[in-house]
Amino acid sequence: MTRSASTGWVAALDHPGFGVALRAVTCVLVLIFFQVGYYWGYQLHHGPGVFNAELALDRWLPLVPEFIVFYMLGYVFVLVPCLAVHRRHDFYAATVAFCLILAIGFLLFRYVPVHMQKPLATGAEWFSRWTRFQQAVDTPYNNFPSLHVALNVFAYGLLTWQAGRLSRWWLPVPILIVLSTLLVKQHLVLDVLAGFALAGLGMVAFRWLQARPPRQVIAAFVVCFSGLLLLLATHLERLSHTWRKISRFVSAGGAAAEVVAAGLAVLLVFGWLAGRQRARSRDGAVAGSRHASGQGAKSPR
Numbered sequence: 001m002t003r004s005a006s007t008g009w010v011a012a013l014d015h016p017g018f019g020v021a022l023r024a025v026t027c028v029l030v031l032i033f034f035q036v037g038y039y040w041g042y043q044l045h046h047g048p049g050v051f052n053a054e055l056a057l058d059r060w061l062p063l064v065p066e067f068i069v070f071y072m073l074g075y076v077f078v079l080v081p082c083l084a085v086h087r088r089h090d091f092y093a094a095t096v097a098f099c100l101i102l103a104i105g106f107l108l109f110r111y112v113p114v115h116m117q118k119p120l121a122t123g124a125e126w127f128s129r130w131t132r133f134q135q136a137v138d139t140p141y142n143n144f145p146s147l148h149v150a151l152n153v154f155a156y157g158l159l160t161w162q163a164g165r166l167s168r169w170w171l172p173v174p175i176l177i178v179l180s181t182l183l184v185k186q187h188l189v190l191d192v193l194a195g196f197a198l199a200g201l202g203m204v205a206f207r208w209l210q211a212r213p214p215r216q217v218i219a220a221f222v223v224c225f226s227g228l229l230l231l232l233a234t235h236l237e238r239l240s241h242t243w244r245k246i247s248r249f250v251s252a253g254g255a256a257a258e259v260v261a262a263g264l265a266v267l268l269v270f271g272w273l274a275g276r277q278r279a280r281s282r283d284g285a286v287a288g289s290r291h292a293s294g295q296g297a298k299s300p301r
Contacts, residue, residue, distance in 0.1 A: 023082045026095055029228035030082075030102070034147075036235050037102060041109025042141040053114045053144060053190045063119050064183040065127040068134060070173075071180035074148050077173055080155035085162060092221035093209035094158055099224050101154060101202040105147045108194075114144040118185045131184050138186065146187040149195025152177045154202040161203075 081094040118140060121131035156174040160167040178195075181187040187195075209217055 023091065026225070026228075027079060027082050029225070029232055030095075030098065032232050032235060033099065033102060033228055036231055037106035038109070038139075038142060041106045042113070042139045044110070045113045045115075045139075045141045051112065051114050051144070053188050054116070055189050058182075058188050061182050061185075063121060063131075063185050065121045065123060065125075065131040067176075067180040067183040068127055068131045069180075070176040071134065071148070071184050071186065072130070073173065074152050074177040074180070077177060078151040078155050080159055085158060089214055089217055090162075090210055092217045093206050093212075096209055096217075096220045096224050097202045097206040098151070098154065099228070100205050101150050101198055102147065104198060104201070105145055105150065108144060109142040112144060113141050114188070114191070116140055116143045116185075116188055121184075134184065134186065143187055143191045145194030145198050146181050146191040147195065147198075148181050148186070149178050149192050150198035150202065153196055153199035154206075157199065157203045158206070 081091070081098050085091045085094050118135055120135055121128040123129075152174050156167070156170065159170060178192060181192060181195075182189065209220060212220075
């Protein structure tokens, strides 16, 4: 009876009807988690941080406002786990690993505060206006590790795992996003290195979860998803706050917002094509294996 019931709820969560809606809701819940966790990470910090992580290289690197386009594109590229991971089992594993990266980042924000003195963009063109907007909405804390690096490198790791050699065409995207964190003076070099380490930990967690039986992965996802729902229920005001921030973001960026929107559209198409290609390859391999097994069964000894 228990086994039948377990099989029933596993099958229900694997039904295609959950697809797009589940992924869209997950995106919204993760966004709320990010905002609440980001605030929780710095709300007790006053004055300079505990650690001085600035290096000579940080002082040497210039402020390049034009790189804000790639920095903002990083807010889109992190959607790879929701948009481009084809199989539901892998989506569950990727979501849990994604939330694990965020949780570790928030804990480090809270207990390993690193203060960064950010030179402000002063130009009048929209690159500088958008950079100033980003600098204004961010805190001088919450720098170590760089979640912008961690989440985008993790996203590219998933893309590489799923699309294989096809993902090489997308390699400039995470490279430019990582460079942008330094060139719009949002992070220090050590923040970036810690972001790479956290992304690696996320990929290890993803691959470990992916190798687990479906029921275990779904159970982990349900626990994670339930926690996100509880967080939303206790922070409903964040929904309106999020919408206001998006409106300000578009107003500050002007034409640049269209660049990010175009990047999202391309990413959606790429994720869909990569998923279809991988599914066809997997189905072809399975069919070939069955054909070979059939021939082996019929061959005389």
